[in-house]
Amino acid sequence: xxxxxxxxxxxxxxxxxxxxxxxxxxxxxxxxxxxxxxxxxxxxxxxxxxxxxxxxxxxxxxxxxxxxxxxxxxxxxxxxxxxxxxxxxxxxxxxxxxxxxxxxxxxxxxxxxxxxxxxxxxxxxxxxxxxxxxxxxxxxxxxxxxxxxxxxxxxxxxxxxxxxxxxxxxxxxxxxxxxxxxxxxxxxxxxxxxxxxxxxxxxxxxxxxxxxxxxxxxxxxxxxxxxxxxxxxxxxxxxxxxxxxxxxxxxxxxxxxxxxxxxxxxxxxxxxxxxxxxxxxxxxxxxxxxxxxxxxxxxxxxxxxxxxxxxxxxxxxxxxxxxxx
Numbered sequence: 001x002x003x004x005x006x007x008x009x010x011x012x013x014x015x016x017x018x019x020x021x022x023x024x025x026x027x028x029x030x031x032x033x034x035x036x037x038x039x040x041x042x043x044x045x046x047x048x049x050x051x052x053x054x055x056x057x058x059x060x061x062x063x064x065x066x067x068x069x070x071x072x073x074x075x076x077x078x079x080x081x082x083x084x085x086x087x088x089x090x091x092x093x094x095x096x097x098x099x100x101x102x103x104x105x106x107x108x109x110x111x112x113x114x115x116x117x118x119x120x121x122x123x124x125x126x127x128x129x130x131x132x133x134x135x136x137x138x139x140x141x142x143x144x145x146x147x148x149x150x151x152x153x154x155x156x157x158x159x160x161x162x163x164x165x166x167x168x169x170x171x172x173x174x175x176x177x178x179x180x181x182x183x184x185x186x187x188x189x190x191x192x193x194x195x196x197x198x199x200x201x202x203x204x205x206x207x208x209x210x211x212x213x214x215x216x217x218x219x220x221x222x223x224x225x226x227x228x229x230x231x232x233x234x235x236x237x238x239x240x241x242x243x244x245x246x247x248x249x250x251x252x253x254x255x256x257x258x259x260x261x262x263x264x265x266x267x268x269x270x271x272x273x274x275x276x277x278x279x280x281x282x283x284x285x286x287x288x289x290x291x292x293x294x295x296x297x298x299x300x301x302x303x304x305x306x307x308x309x310x311x312x313x314x315x316x317x318x319x320x321x322x323x324x325x
Contacts, residue, residue: 080243100239109126113162159195162203230293271313
């Protein structure tokens, strides 16, 4: 499936017009579980030029528009959501065509190391290897282990390392006076050095003048799922009839602790003020799709590791198995 790197690949024009009302340059705010030196806190990415406070009437108007945008995207994704949830009772072959499944699990294409952000959807011929902020929340040792696993899995593939506009993970890790996007770029540059790559990392943003154009509204994460890939070959965007969701390439993660932390982060984004919100997920749960052979040792370890996260979010999130064989 080819995804155009132009504004037309984003949600429809009415949504794009509303984005202009909310162009605040801010990243997500999410509760992040400590990993290494990170602490439990709320983080928000500052805009390059902080805006002046909006009048109360404007804030009320913007809140109303945000709710309208959420409602519109929720309805738009409903059929796709039901397709994914059907896997609780049906096999993938009963929901998707053989051609779609083969394409989605081929693992083919040039490797693109990118954030888990659901708005990062790559065109045909590219394969996303996903971790929050392209690895910005990990220690240098863990990043090195992650990159080594990617190299071992895809020894002959071309690799591109990216960073993106409005990255909440970078906002979480960033310390003033550095701007989060600068940290994202710096992190990507360091990873390129570790991989022996020359040149500059690729920037992903909310317009066509980037490596890829983000396929979501700038101020909202419409994700209704989290895709935890235990095989390292799943390409979400190859399946056009499943909902937008955060991507986590679990097969390459340095350890389960980091994976659990990032699943927790994704849940917090989805149920938070920059996501669809907790109330919606209390009615239709956020789906955590565990992708891989359920009998494989690693898949079983991931499933067990996510037990506490599911207990913490009982009532708003549920796990489903996405098995392709």
